Amino acid sequence: MTAAKDLLAGHPFFRDLDERYLELIAGCGRNVKYNAGEYIFREGDVSDAFYLIRYGRVALEVHVPGRGPVVIETLNEGDVLSWSWLVPPYRKQFDARALTLVRALAFDGECILKKCEEDPRLGYELLRRFIQLVGRRLQATRMQILDVFGQGK
Amino acid sequence: MVPRPWRVVRVRRETHDTKTLELEPTEPLSFPFQPGQFNMLYVFGIGEVPISISGDPQEPHRLVHTVRAVGAVTRALCSLKRGDVVGVRGPFGSAWPVEEAEGHDVVIVAGGIGLAPLRPALHHVLANRGKYGNVVLLYGARTPRDLLYRKELERWRGRFDLQVEVTVDSAGEGWYGHVGVVTTLIPRADFDPAETVAWVCGPEIMMRFTVQALRERGVSPEDVYISMERNMKCAVGFCGHCQFGPEFVCKDGPVFRFAEIERFFRVREV
Numbered sequence: 001m002t003a004a005k006d007l008l009a010g011h012p013f014f015r016d017l018d019e020r021y022l023e024l025i026a027g028c029g030r031n032v033k034y035n036a037g038e039y040i041f042r043e044g045d046v047s048d049a050f051y052l053i054r055y056g057r058v059a060l061e062v063h064v065p066g067r068g069p070v071v072i073e074t075l076n077e078g079d080v081l082s083w084s085w086l087v088p089p090y091r092k093q094f095d096a097r098a099l100t101l102v103r104a105l106a107f108d109g110e111c112i113l114k115k116c117e118e119d120p121r122l123g124y125e126l127l128r129r130f131i132q133l134v135g136r137r138l139q140a141t142r143m144q145i146l147d148v149f150g151q152g153k
Numbered sequence: 154m155v156p157r158p159w160r161v162v163r164v165r166r167e168t169h170d171t172k173t174l175e176l177e178p179t180e181p182l183s184f185p186f187q188p189g190q191f192n193m194l195y196v197f198g199i200g201e202v203p204i205s206i207s208g209d210p211q212e213p214h215r216l217v218h219t220v221r222a223v224g225a226v227t228r229a230l231c232s233l234k235r236g237d238v239v240g241v242r243g244p245f246g247s248a249w250p251v252e253e254a255e256g257h258d259v260v261i262v263a264g265g266i267g268l269a270p271l272r273p274a275l276h277h278v279l280a281n282r283g284k285y286g287n288v289v290l291l292y293g294a295r296t297p298r299d300l301l302y303r304k305e306l307e308r309w310r311g312r313f314d315l316q317v318e319v320t321v322d323s324a325g326e327g328w329y330g331h332v333g334v335v336t337t338l339i340p341r342a343d344f345d346p347a348e349t350v351a352w353v354c355g356p357e358i359m360m361r362f363t364v365q366a367l368r369e370r371g372v373s374p375e376d377v378y379i380s381m382e383r384n385m386k387c388a389v390g391f392c393g394h395c396q397f398g399p400e401f402v403c404k405d406g407p408v409f410r411f412a413e414i415e416r417f418f419r420v421r422e423v
C-alpha cells in the first residue's frame with residue numbers, strides 16, 4: 001500500500017499529517033472500482049468505510065417518493081466521500097451511485113477507529129479534517145436550501 | 154434621453170421562463186457598448202425595465218437581451234414576437250474591466266440569469282484570447298432545465314483554451330454533470346489566485362458566498378467585481394431609485410469592484 005500512502009501524502013485533505021499516521025491510514029485502505037450505475041452504498045447501510053475518489057464522478061441521491069432519485073450533490077476526483085463512519089449511528093445517509101466508472105481508495109472505518117482509540121492524536125487529526133469537510137458541505141447545503149435562483153429570489 | 158424604436162428580429166426560448174430577443178434598429182444605427190452595460194427596454198403601454206446587454210460587443214448593429222419573466226414588464230418582453238417594436242434607451246452603466254484584466258487569469262462565476270451580463274465579457278475575452286492567462290467559466294443554475302445558452306455552453310466546453318464547469322442545485326435522472334452550488338466549483342478551477350481577476354453575477358446571496366469561496370482560494374476582494382441589481386427609473390443618476398449606500402447602481406454600477414462596496418453589501422436593505 002505504499003502507492004496509497006503516496007497518494008494520501010499528496011492529497012490536501014491529509015496535508016501536514018505525520019508520516020507514520022499516513023502509513024497507518026494507508027494500511028486500512030484498498031483499491032475499489034465501480035462501473036457507471038453501480039451503487040457504492042445505499043441509504044441505511046452500515047457505515048464502515050470512507051472513500052477517496054481517484055477517478056470519476058459519484059452522485060449522492062435521496063429517494064423521494066413519487067419523484068424517484070434526486071441527486072443532491074456530486075463528488076469528483078479528489079473528493080472525500082462519507083463521514084458517517086466516524087460517528088454513531090454509523091449509518092449511510094444517502095445512496096452513493098457511480099455516474100461514471102469510479103476508481104477509489106476505500107478505507108476500513110473500523111480499522112481506522114481502532115487506531116484512533118490507540119492513539120488519540122491521530123483521532124484528533126482525523127476529526128479536525130472531517131469536521132472541516134462537514135462544515136463545507138453544510139455551508140453548501142445552506143445555500144442550496146435558500147434556493148437562490150427561485151422566483152422572486 | 155427618449156427611447157428609440159428597435160424591431161424584434163428573433164426570439165429564442167432559453168428555458169420555461171426565459172427568452173433571448175435579438176433586436177435591430179428601425180433605422181440604420183451603430184450601437185457600441187461595453188460588456189456589462191445595460192439598456193432600458195420599454196414595452197409600449199406597459200413600462201420600462203433595465204436589462205443587461207447579452208450579445209457580442211463585436212456586433213454593434215444588433216442588440217441581444219435575455220429576459221426572465223418575473224413581472225408585468227418582463228412578461229410582456231417575453232411575449233414579444235418577431236416584427237414587434239420595443240423602445241431602447243442606453244447603453245448605461247459601468248462595465249466589466251476587460252482591459253484591466255489583460256495579462257491575468259480570468260474567472261467568471263455566473264448564477265442563473267447572471268450569465269446574461271457576463272456573456273459579452275466572455276465574448277470579448279475569447280476574441281482577444283492571447284491577452285489573457287487561464288480563462289474559467291463557472292456557471293450554476295437551479296436545475297438542468299434552467300441552463301441558458303445551452304448550445305453555446307457546449308461549444309465553449311469544446312475549446313482547449315477555456316475551462317467550463319456547469320453545476321445545478323438539484324437534478325433528476327439523466328443528468329451526468331455536477332450537482333451542488335456554484336461555489337463548490339471554485340476549489341477545482343484552474344487559476345492562479347494571486348494573478349486572477351474574477352467577475353461575478355447572480356443573486357446577491359450567491360455572490361456573497363462566491364466572494365467568500367474566492368477569498369478562501371486567495372483571490373483578493375480588490376480583484377473581484379460583481380454586478381448589482383436595483384430597481385431603476387431614470388437610469389441616469391437623477392431620481393435616486395437605484396441607490397445602494399452612497400452609490401447609484403445605474404451610473405456608478407451595475408459593475409462594482411467588490412472591495413469598494415463590501416461595506417454596504419453586508420448591511421441589510423441599503
Ligand SMILES: Cc1cc2nc3c(=O)[nH]c(=O)nc-3n(C[C@H](O)[C@H](O)[C@H](O)COP(=O)(O)OP(=O)(O)OC[C@H]3O[C@@H](n4cnc5c(N)ncnc54)[C@H](O)[C@@H]3O)c2cc1C
Nearest residue numbers: 152202203204205219220221223224225226227382383407
Ligand atoms: C442593471 C440591471 C440589469 C438587469 N439585467 C437583466 C437581464 O439581463 N435579464 C433579466 O431578465 N432581468 C434583468 N434585470 C432585472 C429586471 O430589470 C427585473 O426583473 C425587472 O425590472 C422586473 O420588472 P417587472 O415589471 O417585470 O416585474 P415587477 O412587477 O417589477 O416585479 C415582479 C416580481 O418580480 C420580482 N423581481 C423583480 N426584480 C427581480 C429580479 N431581478 N429577479 C427576480 N425577481 C425579481 C419582484 O420582487 C416582484 O415580486 C436587471 C436589472 C438591473 C438593475
Ligand code: FES
Nearest residue numbers: 388391392393403
Ligand atoms: S435609476 Fe434614477 S438614479 Fe439610478
